[in-house]
Amino acid sequence: ASPHLLQEADQVLDPEALTIGFARRFAEYKRGTLLLRDPERLAKILNAPGRPVQIIIAGKAHPMDNSGKQLIKDLFHFVRGNGFRPKIVFIEDYDINVARYLVQGADIWLNTPRRPLEASGTSGMKAACNGVLNLSTLDGWWCEGYDPEVGWGIGSGEEYSDPALQDQLESGALYETLEQEVVPMFYDRGRDGLPRRWIARMKRSMSQLAVYFNTSRMVADYVDRYYLQAGAKFADLAGDGQGRAKALAAWRARVRQNWSGLRIEEVSSNVEPALHVGQSLQVTARVRLGRLSPEDIQVQCYHGDFVGEDRVEDGVFTRMRSEGVQDGVALYRGEAPCHRSGRRGFAVRVLPE
Numbered sequence: 001a002s003p004h005l006l007q008e009a010d011q012v013l014d015p016e017a018l019t020i021g022f023a024r025r026f027a028e029y030k031r032g033t034l035l036l037r038d039p040e041r042l043a044k045i046l047n048a049p050g051r052p053v054q055i056i057i058a059g060k061a062h063p064m065d066n067s068g069k070q071l072i073k074d075l076f077h078f079v080r081g082n083g084f085r086p087k088i089v090f091i092e093d094y095d096i097n098v099a100r101y102l103v104q105g106a107d108i109w110l111n112t113p114r115r116p117l118e119a120s121g122t123s124g125m126k127a128a129c130n131g132v133l134n135l136s137t138l139d140g141w142w143c144e145g146y147d148p149e150v151g152w153g154i155g156s157g158e159e160y161s162d163p164a165l166q167d168q169l170e171s172g173a174l175y176e177t178l179e180q181e182v183v184p185m186f187y188d189r190g191r192d193g194l195p196r197r198w199i200a201r202m203k204r205s206m207s208q209l210a211v212y213f214n215t216s217r218m219v220a221d222y223v224d225r226y227y228l229q230a231g232a233k234f235a236d237l238a239g240d241g242q243g244r245a246k247a248l249a250a251w252r253a254r255v256r257q258n259w260s261g262l263r264i265e266e267v268s269s270n271v272e273p274a275l276h277v278g279q280s281l282q283v284t285a286r287v288r289l290g291r292l293s294p295e296d297i298q299v300q301c302y303h304g305d306f307v308g309e310d311r312v313e314d315g316v317f318t319r320m321r322s323e324g325v326q327d328g329v330a331l332y333r334g335e336a337p338c339h340r341s342g343r344r345g346f347a348v349r350v351l352p353e
């Protein structure tokens, strides 16, 4: 950069100003430029007399992701072209070390993913551990972690079929939250100069979020729910000289191979004009087994509210009982209880077991 620009760089960032951190991979769905949609409104927020706001942005795009790279370019031009240079800083080469400084130094952690595409949004959890308050779309972890006492949401979890409309509405909501809530609270100072309400929120955010949204809990969950169970199953299947694994594999191959020979040949029921609440519809089905046996399958009666066009909603199933096999056809019997009034529908289905 020119000496003039380098000199200017010394002037950027005010340690006392409300600092918004925004760091991420520049993937399209993360909407890195949502905050920049209305430059005039943004400039008003950043330059309000006595209530300065600054933004630190960091991020990389995947080398093959051209639209992500274009976003960074747009951002760069936006900052340069709109006189935002002292207020919006872009830090290159986002990595875990840059992230560490950012989540320690920001006041607000901004995340604007397009719902429902964010899997997690881990950086918001890192921010919370460091006393930074989150301002984010209700997506990923923030969909669970958000509570009006600990941070701010953008929108209330809606999903849109029109992304342009979604961007317009949500950027409006973002500006409004900054103008009406975030900035006033940050600059609401006591006689000692401390933002008491803000500090209370930081404490609540740390105590409420950090104990739950952290890697120790995540790893413990993986261990309890998946690794140990998968380990036990592995030991079970591998025992007996892999005998059980071999038997399972052979069963699966046999069922897969013979599944097309399976037929539900006939379904009948005691349908009368009406059943009363508390009664049950009796259902029978004849299932041609082909080369499978009743031990290989489970036959279910699936029933629920009939909503037209062969569709059932709020369905549940009851298991049907086998009542013997004759000439390769098994007779199954089951019932669909009517717990409430209204039109009901049912179907019979077969699953491997």
Ligand SMILES: *Cc1c(COP(=O)(O)O)cnc(C)c1O
Pocket: 024, 025, 094, 095, 096, 097, 099, 100, 120, 121, 122, 123, 124, 126
């Ligand atoms: C924390 C972190 C991430 C993950 O952040 P998300 O909010 O999940 O996008 C990505 N890159 C770096 C360098 C990080 O430190």
